[in-house]
Amino acid sequence: MDSAYNSPLAPFETCPNCARGNRTRHYGIFKGKYHEYRKTSKDYRKPDIVLAFEVGIHETKESWIQDLELIKSMKVPFCLSWYSVYDYQMDGFCLLMSGLKYLVNPTLNPFRSLHDMIDMNPDMESDKCCELFYSIQKYFAIMQG
Numbered sequence: 001m002d003s004a005y006n007s008p009l010a011p012f013e014t015c016p017n018c019a020r021g022n023r024t025r026h027y028g029i030f031k032g033k034y035h036e037y038r039k040t041s042k043d044y045r046k047p048d049i050v051l052a053f054e055v056g057i058h059e060t061k062e063s064w065i066q067d068l069e070l071i072k073s074m075k076v077p078f079c080l081s082w083y084s085v086y087d088y089q090m091d092g093f094c095l096l097m098s099g100l101k102y103l104v105n106p107t108l109n110p111f112r113s114l115h116d117m118i119d120m121n122p123d124m125e126s127d128k129c130c131e132l133f134y135s136i137q138k139y140f141a142i143m144q145g
Contacts, residue, residue: 035066050078053137058090068098072145081109081137088139095143104142112138 012025030037038044050071057064071078078100082088088106096102113136 033063033067035070038070046074047076049076050074052078052080054081054083054087056087056091057094058087061094064094065098068095068100072099075145077103078143078145079140080143081112081140082106083136083138085139088141092141100143100145102141103144104140106139106141109137109140112136112140 012027014023014025018025028041028043030041032040034050057068080088080091080095082091092106115136
């Protein structure tokens with residue numbers, strides 16, 4: 001791994017209420033898979049929640065097997081977002097097959113981008129359900145092992 005992409009946990013600004021309560025937030029950057037981070041980082045701590053934004057698990061499902069097993073075993077909420085119905089249907093199938101269960105079924109994300117974009121290169125020749133419009137983090141779901 002290139003050390004430029006790996007950083008120790010660093011403090012992150014908190015709201016005044018959290019600061020008064022001596023609560024802290026930390027962030028770090030790691031270039032690699034989640035299970036690799038868990039094995040190699042001296043800063044690893046079990047998270048309260050795992051987030052994955054528009055990751056396209058169905059496009060590279062073999063590379064997700066160890067991470068999904070780890071996330072499932074941690075028994076913490078796993079929040080995901082997707083661009084389109086097609087993406088959440090395909091990822092959802094992979095996630096359910098891995099043994100994760102929905103806590104919140106896929107639905108429109110109330111915090112999504114309200115700016116729809118046009119897919120300038122729709123895959124009209126494939127059997128996938130083509131959506132001409134999409135938006136950032138349009139759909140979300142929460143799962144758990």
